[in-house]
Amino acid sequence: MKRYIQVMLAAGMLTVTSCNDDFLDRVPQTEISKDNYFNSEQDLETYILGLYDFAGVGIYDDDASTDNAATTGATEIKSMMLGNPSANTINTGWDWVALRNINFFLDNFRKAQISEGALNHYEGLARFFRARFYMEKVKRYSNVPWYDHVLAANEESLTKTQDSREFVVGKIFEDYAFAAQHVRDDKRPGAVSKAAVLTYLARHALYEGTYRKYHSELSLQASANGFLQMARDAAKQVIDSKAYSIHNTGKPSEDYAALFNTTNLESNGEVILGTFNEQDKINSGWWGAFMFGNYEASPARDLLQTYLMKDGTPYTNQANYATKHFTEEFKDRDPRLSQTFAYPGWELVNATTYSQGAGIYVQQFAKNQSGYHQLKGFINVREVAAANSLDTPLLRYAEVLLTYAEAKAELNELTQADLDLSVNVLRTRAGMPALSLGVTVDPVLKAQYPTATGNNVGALLEIRRERRVELAMEGFRFDDLMRWHAGKLIEKEPEGLYFPGLGNYDLTGDGVADVKLIALSSSIPAEADKESNSLGKKLIYYRVGPVGSDASFFLKNGSSGTIVTDPERGTFQEPKYYYRPVPQSQVTLNPNLKQIFGW
Numbered sequence: 001m002k003r004y005i006q007v008m009l010a011a012g013m014l015t016v017t018s019c020n021d022d023f024l025d026r027v028p029q030t031e032i033s034k035d036n037y038f039n040s041e042q043d044l045e046t047y048i049l050g051l052y053d054f055a056g057v058g059i060y061d062d063d064a065s066t067d068n069a070a071t072t073g074a075t076e077i078k079s080m081m082l083g084n085p086s087a088n089t090i091n092t093g094w095d096w097v098a099l100r101n102i103n104f105f106l107d108n109f110r111k112a113q114i115s116e117g118a119l120n121h122y123e124g125l126a127r128f129f130r131a132r133f134y135m136e137k138v139k140r141y142s143n144v145p146w147y148d149h150v151l152a153a154n155e156e157s158l159t160k161t162q163d164s165r166e167f168v169v170g171k172i173f174e175d176y177a178f179a180a181q182h183v184r185d186d187k188r189p190g191a192v193s194k195a196a197v198l199t200y201l202a203r204h205a206l207y208e209g210t211y212r213k214y215h216s217e218l219s220l221q222a223s224a225n226g227f228l229q230m231a232r233d234a235a236k237q238v239i240d241s242k243a244y245s246i247h248n249t250g251k252p253s254e255d256y257a258a259l260f261n262t263t264n265l266e267s268n269g270e271v272i273l274g275t276f277n278e279q280d281k282i283n284s285g286w287w288g289a290f291m292f293g294n295y296e297a298s299p300a301r302d303l304l305q306t307y308l309m310k311d312g313t314p315y316t317n318q319a320n321y322a323t324k325h326f327t328e329e330f331k332d333r334d335p336r337l338s339q340t341f342a343y344p345g346w347e348l349v350n351a352t353t354y355s356q357g358a359g360i361y362v363q364q365f366a367k368n369q370s371g372y373h374q375l376k377g378f379i380n381v382r383e384v385a386a387a388n389s390l391d392t393p394l395l396r397y398a399e400v401l402l403t404y405a406e407a408k409a410e411l412n413e414l415t416q417a418d419l420d421l422s423v424n425v426l427r428t429r430a431g432m433p434a435l436s437l438g439v440t441v442d443p444v445l446k447a448q449y450p451t452a453t454g455n456n457v458g459a460l461l462e463i464r465r466e467r468r469v470e471l472a473m474e475g476f477r478f479d480d481l482m483r484w485h486a487g488k489l490i491e492k493e494p495e496g497l498y499f500p501g502l503g504n505y506d507l508t509g510d511g512v513a514d515v516k517l518i519a520l521s522s523s524i525p526a527e528a529d530k531e532s533n534s535l536g537k538k539l540i541y542y543r544v545g546p547v548g549s550d551a552s553f554f555l556k557n558g559s560s561g562t563i564v565t566d567p568e569r570g571t572f573q574e575p576k577y578y579y580r581p582v583p584q585s586q587v588t589l590n591p592n593l594k595q596i597f598g599w
Contacts (some may be wrong), residue, residue, distance in 0.1 A: 081570030496563025
């Protein structure tokens with residue numbers, strides 16, 4: 001089955017490859033001429049494949065710079081919050097090549113002598129890609145110019161100002177509606193199907209509905225419910241098709257992880273759309289050091305504390321939750337935690353980029369790293385072929401269920417039957433108690449999301465928790481914080497493991513010390529002089545101290561507290577940082593382009 005994907009994508013790569021990135025390069029330049037192409041269905045499919053731009057394993061590190069993960073990398077939001085950003089320094093994103101390629105197809109595809117149904121299918125696919133393209137632009141700039149055809153060199157609209165968010169989003173969902181009606185129910189692995197269209201439609205309708213609801217600066221609250229209803233209905237259409245199901249073999253400690261560390265997802269009933277890779281044909285691009293969390297990004301303690309206890313109660317209800325040791329944090333927790341974070345007693349096999357080596361996992365501490373490591377998406381075998389062949393679940397049925405539940409809650413329509421149809425299916429897979437409609441409001445969640453309201457605010461907050469946990473490290477968190485008007489959460493430093501003071505610490509859960517924290521004023525002894533534990537192994541020494549010292553890593557209180565990752569996160573300016581400026585170079589070319597919200 002994977003062979004289909006390899007041939008399919010390789011063919012698609014031969015389509016539009018010579019485009020100039022400058023939006024004002026007015027002549028569309030492609031390797032395909034409209035005069036001798038677009039004659040057959042094969043021509044149309046080959047061209048459409050060239051529009052496929054879905055992410056792969058990169059989704060697993062896209063939560064960096066949110067409250068889910070720390071990073072030493074220079075991400076855009078991190079640089080903005082710590083610097084003095086302007087339209088001169090934030091100069092990426094205003095790229096229109098993909099749109100030109102899509103519109104070039106839409107301007108010419110009807111030359112093909114095929115049935116009207118087939119033509120509508122390919123038009124639907126192209127309009128699906130255009131809707132995705134424009135939704136990313138709206139997320140970034142809010143107002144953007146709408147173009148539905150390839151521009152002529154002398155076309156006056158080249159230098160028009162942006163169209164309003166309302167207008168552009170209306171066009172986006174016209175495209176989605178056409179695609180949802182006409183795209184075929186394609187079952188070939190990796191192909192965009194009707195269900196994939198509906199899933200994206202639901203995702204983006206939920207985004208726009210909640211964004212309008214919680215962002216008063218747009219003055220569009222009155223139209224929010226229309227998009228929430230679209231999200232509800234599109235998600236329900238996928239649910240009612242009964243074509244997909246949550247992957248559940250009755251093994252709560254394994255079934256969730258099986259979605260993210262396998263080379264064979266083609267037949268998995270939860271995967272609506274995936275990237276399917278194979279060694280030496282289309283490699284996954286998997287990189288162990290980054291994935292595991294000891295290169296730039298590393299999971300944050302705040303995410304770990306979001307997972308419930310095994311009995312369904314909040315972890316943060318415990319009086320001493322903030323001072324629990326690493327070996328205590330995983331006890332009696334939602335099983336998804338130990339399938340996302342490396343846990344005490346886990347055995348590391350794939351240690352090619354991890355200096356501690358293979359064996360029972362012991363943390364490798366470093367400055368600005370949390371000390372937590374990521375299992376989700378990590379291939380724990382030595383074979384390179386397995387890493388290169390890792391499949392990625394881009395669209396999961398789990399997301400559809402969460403979209404449905406959240407839309408119903410935001411519309412004040414949520415019932416216990418809705419929860420049982422959605423969130424509780426996920427909790428069943430994880431072996432967790434069901435969520436009830438009358439759940440008590442968690443004060444920690446309410447403090448994180450003070451604007452959340454409604455008849456069932458407790459359930460709404462728990463749906464947000466469930467979304468954060470179920471979709472952790474899959475690239476959803478930043479968009480979720482933006483649409484919920486929760487950008488201020490990014491200001492909070494992502495903390496790491498907690499240590500009450502200097503001394504010896506067990507990190508594997510066997511009661512035997514593995515590491516030794518010593519004072520900043522001390523020196524790490526020579527190997528022969530290091531203390532050995534009861535198993536005869538030398539302890540791993542770390543000098544700890546405050547931020548700015550030459551310590552091995554930093555603790556919040558110098559010799560105690562949580563590990564420091566980003567000591568200064570900067571300020572998230574509202575509403576300005578929910579948007580990006582049009583690059584100054586583009587404004588210089590077209591003075592009719594306008595900046596918004598302080599840019």
